[in-house]
Amino acid sequence: xxxxxxxxxxxxxxxxxxxxxxxxxxxxxxxxxxxxxxxxxxxxxxxxxxxxxxxxxxxxxxxxxxxxxxxxxxxxxxxxxxxxxxxxxxxxxxxxxxxxxxxxxxxxxxxxxxxxxxxxxxx
Amino acid sequence: xxxxxxxxxxxxxxxxxxxxxxxxxxxxxxxxxxxxxxxxxxxxxxxxxxxxxxxxxxxxxxxxxxxxxxxxxxxxxxxxxxxxxxxxxxxxxxxxxxxxxxxxxxxxxx
Amino acid sequence: xxxxxxxxxxxxxxxxxxxxxxxxxxxxxxxxxxxxxxxxxxxxxxxxxxxxxxxxxxxxxxxxxxxxxxxxxxxxxxxxxxxxxxxxxxxxxxxxxxxxxxxxxxxxxxxxxxxxxxxxxxxx
Amino acid sequence: xxxxxxxxxxxxxxxxxxxxxxxxxxxxxxxxxxxxxxxxxxxxxxxxxxxxxxxxxxxxxxxxxxxxxxxxxxxxxxxxxxxxxxxxxxxxxxx
Numbered sequence: 001x002x003x004x005x006x007x008x009x010x011x012x013x014x015x016x017x018x019x020x021x022x023x024x025x026x027x028x029x030x031x032x033x034x035x036x037x038x039x040x041x042x043x044x045x046x047x048x049x050x051x052x053x054x055x056x057x058x059x060x061x062x063x064x065x066x067x068x069x070x071x072x073x074x075x076x077x078x079x080x081x082x083x084x085x086x087x088x089x090x091x092x093x094x095x096x097x098x099x100x101x102x103x104x105x106x107x108x109x110x111x112x113x114x115x116x117x118x119x120x121x122x123x
Numbered sequence: 124x125x126x127x128x129x130x131x132x133x134x135x136x137x138x139x140x141x142x143x144x145x146x147x148x149x150x151x152x153x154x155x156x157x158x159x160x161x162x163x164x165x166x167x168x169x170x171x172x173x174x175x176x177x178x179x180x181x182x183x184x185x186x187x188x189x190x191x192x193x194x195x196x197x198x199x200x201x202x203x204x205x206x207x208x209x210x211x212x213x214x215x216x217x218x219x220x221x222x223x224x225x226x227x228x229x230x231x232x233x
Numbered sequence: 234x235x236x237x238x239x240x241x242x243x244x245x246x247x248x249x250x251x252x253x254x255x256x257x258x259x260x261x262x263x264x265x266x267x268x269x270x271x272x273x274x275x276x277x278x279x280x281x282x283x284x285x286x287x288x289x290x291x292x293x294x295x296x297x298x299x300x301x302x303x304x305x306x307x308x309x310x311x312x313x314x315x316x317x318x319x320x321x322x323x324x325x326x327x328x329x330x331x332x333x334x335x336x337x338x339x340x341x342x343x344x345x346x347x348x349x350x351x352x353x354x355x356x357x
Numbered sequence: 358x359x360x361x362x363x364x365x366x367x368x369x370x371x372x373x374x375x376x377x378x379x380x381x382x383x384x385x386x387x388x389x390x391x392x393x394x395x396x397x398x399x400x401x402x403x404x405x406x407x408x409x410x411x412x413x414x415x416x417x418x419x420x421x422x423x424x425x426x427x428x429x430x431x432x433x434x435x436x437x438x439x440x441x442x443x444x445x446x447x448x449x450x451x452x
Contacts, residue, residue, distance in 0.1 A: 005349050025274050032341035035186045060374045065182045072181035075189035111380040119354045120449040230313040235443050249391050260436045355442055356450040
């Protein structure tokens, strides 16, 4: 069922970790896109930056610890991960991330990077 | 559904996946494998342990491509290709190795 | 004229879903084609054939179903997202199959295929 | 390089418009639909009208009893919305 075409995808996360089921369903979509060998980049903006924080403890509030999966994204060839520096500092958050490799970007750079995608999905 | 093992009832879903990953033990794995007509060799064990550790660390069972990439880093090229893995787990490594490793059934749409 | 893929993530109780439906109808009216609509997140609830509405209100489940009948547009449903929300295609006694026949049971792989093939992707 | 930003929620209620405005560029356009049409009166949007092209969906402003007096906000019906999504290189939905 492989498509002949390749498009670049952007998954834009605007929801906090446990807000509805947005973060988990965004991750599921990203993993499938990657499994189909589509280039996928992840973006975290607004409350989405809360997802990227290290040391969250999902299981203590009865949520699946999908944050642990962030460390495995390299095996899925998901390596472009962008976090809005403005949104992070606005929320007084640390730059200790749940990813092995994430890039902290200004909103100008965020816009430039996002523009490189062919398909943008928000969650 | 359940497996009887050491006089204990171990709950599974209808396809034989354990419902609780903590019910798993190295002694139980051959029993799950036998139900799928697999006789566990050293090569099987390597993959079974690998996917279980992957799950325990990353809280997800690796999809085939990710599994191959991760195996490559650990065991090298010859043990990290889909032909090798399908020979060990004919019904698909992502489905069968995870079942034998006591992991939850992968999501249906994946 | 372009080919479109639509992604619907809102439930039948959300007026945004009606926007998505009218957008789809307008696309066809204006001569575009829709290669498929993918229902994800709460959007899957639109496939529940037990959704009911008073007769003087729009029943979005029925509206999608009618739209599919008239236009033959494939309506894909992410079954994993559906099962989490009580949708099932199981024929076991404990379950009652509640996914409308006008929807195609799919997975996220179909999202990849649709969005990859279409000229334009719109999330509504 | 043009993105059509589709805004579906009111900035009087959440920050989706604000997120959109933080990354919108002068080549992009903004299309207000659903509760997003309430943003026609939001100060953050009004500030940008000289730089960014903004549309509001007629069907949705009418449904909500909104009158658009501001000449800088363009009104468009569903068919015009369809045409804009077709012309844009890609869209991003803020909801």
